[in-house]
Amino acid sequence: MLTYAIWNNKGGTGKTSLTFQAVCRYAQNNPDKRILTVDMCPQANMSELLLGGLQNDGSRKLLQRQGATPRSSIGGYFDIRMPSAHQVPKFNAVDFTTQPHLYNSCIPKTIDLVCGDPLLELQAIAMNSLANIQLPAVNTWLAVIDWLRDFMAQINDSYDIAFIDTNPSFSMYTQIALAAADRVVLPVMADDSSRRAIQNSFSLIYGIKLPSQVYEKYTFSRQMKMANRPLPKVHLILKNRLTQYMGSASAYAAVLSGIDSDLNELIKSYPECFTFEKVTDGVVDIRDFGTTGVVAFARGTPFLVMPTGRLQIGSHRVQVARESQKQMIEAIDGIANRL
Numbered sequence: 001m002l003t004y005a006i007w008n009n010k011g012g013t014g015k016t017s018l019t020f021q022a023v024c025r026y027a028q029n030n031p032d033k034r035i036l037t038v039d040m041c042p043q044a045n046m047s048e049l050l051l052g053g054l055q056n057d058g059s060r061k062l063l064q065r066q067g068a069t070p071r072s073s074i075g076g077y078f079d080i081r082m083p084s085a086h087q088v089p090k091f092n093a094v095d096f097t098t099q100p101h102l103y104n105s106c107i108p109k110t111i112d113l114v115c116g117d118p119l120l121e122l123q124a125i126a127m128n129s130l131a132n133i134q135l136p137a138v139n140t141w142l143a144v145i146d147w148l149r150d151f152m153a154q155i156n157d158s159y160d161i162a163f164i165d166t167n168p169s170f171s172m173y174t175q176i177a178l179a180a181a182d183r184v185v186l187p188v189m190a191d192d193s194s195r196r197a198i199q200n201s202f203s204l205i206y207g208i209k210l211p212s213q214v215y216e217k218y219t220f221s222r223q224m225k226m227a228n229r230p231l232p233k234v235h236l237i238l239k240n241r242l243t244q245y246m247g248s249a250s251a252y253a254a255v256l257s258g259i260d261s262d263l264n265e266l267i268k269s270y271p272e273c274f275t276f277e278k279v280t281d282g283v284v285d286i287r288d289f290g291t292t293g294v295v296a297f298a299r300g301t302p303f304l305v306m307p308t309g310r311l312q313i314g315s316h317r318v319q320v321a322r323e324s325q326k327q328m329i330e331a332i333d334g335i336a337n338r339l
Contacts, residue, residue: 001036003152003162004339005181005232009204010197011168013187014240016041017297018286018335019165020049024302025329025336026161027108035111036097036155036162038148040074040177044116046165047073050100050107051115053300061103065115070095075117077151078173082123085130086143093154106301112159114151120173127172142227144172148180161339170204175220178205183235183275185335188259195259198237202266206231206273235275236338237263240286284334292324303328 006019019037027035039046048058051065065072071079077096080089097114100107131144152162164177178184186201202208207221216222224231239259263279276282289296295318296306308322 001152001156001159001162002183003164003181004183004185004235005164005166005177006185006187007166007168007174007178007201008186008188008197009168009170009200010188010193013168013189013197014238014286015168015187016045016049016165017289017293018187018238018240018332019163019185020046020297021303021328021332022335022339023111023163024108025304025332026339027110028302028304029333029336031108031110033110033160034158035108036114036152036159037111038074038114038162038164038177039116040120040148040164040173041116041167042118042120043167044073044118047113047115049297049300050104050111050113051098051300052104053298055299056104058104058300062115065098066117071117072096072098073115073117073119074148075119075123077114078119078123078127078147081147082126082130086133086135086138086140088150091154093151096151097155104300106299106305108302116165120167124172127176131172139227141223142229145176145179145223148176152180170220178220178232179224179229181232184232185236185238186234187238187240189240195262198259198262202270202273206270208266208270208273231273233275234273235282236335237283238286238335239283284338286334287327287331289328289331290324291318292320292328294318295320296328303332 006015008015023035023037037046037050044062047062051061052058070076073096080091097112100111100113101109127144131141133140164181166174166177186198188198199209205220207216207219221231260279267274267277274282296303303325306325308320308325310317
């Protein structure tokens, strides 16, 4: 099972919306593939989208899954890990998975979901404590960091590909997600903060260009390397919401060029961190979804099966043009076709 983590330590880059559409589009284009989506974000927006979105009671359905016995979410799985943090207990991964198409008929039947959970924030405090316990002949940090990896190992033969939606942080549960991934997809915006976020991401994952070597011994990369574990490789950089940034006269042109320049230097200096050798092979430009995106996410609907024309969203009627829908599908194909 090939596993992607979609992550950026900067919020607002469209990470969850891109993941939702890309996963659904990948499923539509590859009907013979079994897909697992793991929502490792306390806000659980990915789960709400897959279960129906705002318009179709996605939030209520998510609460229903979190209220199941056992709790059918990533938080429910982590709950059973707490008492035996450094050993793998008996568990059935199926107990913590959901079939979104049973709640939202727009979602392909080949997609399964491990729901997100606000418990993650509370659990992260305990995870940090458990990872720092000193036990003879036990790497307690690695034992905790492997929690999701243990889960995935049990169901490895049931799925062809997995996508982990993450929180814009580098908390313990985010590190658990990255440790279970083979590849990273990094969404960015055309602004200086996103440019800095790329640099920060490489410092956090790979220990590259740290502000001080004092921090080197505490890094995620050092801990993984000491345990002889491979780090995930960056597979795609998604330049999101570019419609308003296009053109040589754009005030953002220099930032976009700067992002490419930074990536080019990183590839030359640290090729082992990438699955591609040229910037053009790893960067995808994504146009702004606009009204079409707002409607799709409100309804929890992939672009391909979303109706067009005048649609009711809450108390408002909005217009979705067929040409706009077509453009959105083409934009998402730019991601799905490179997974």
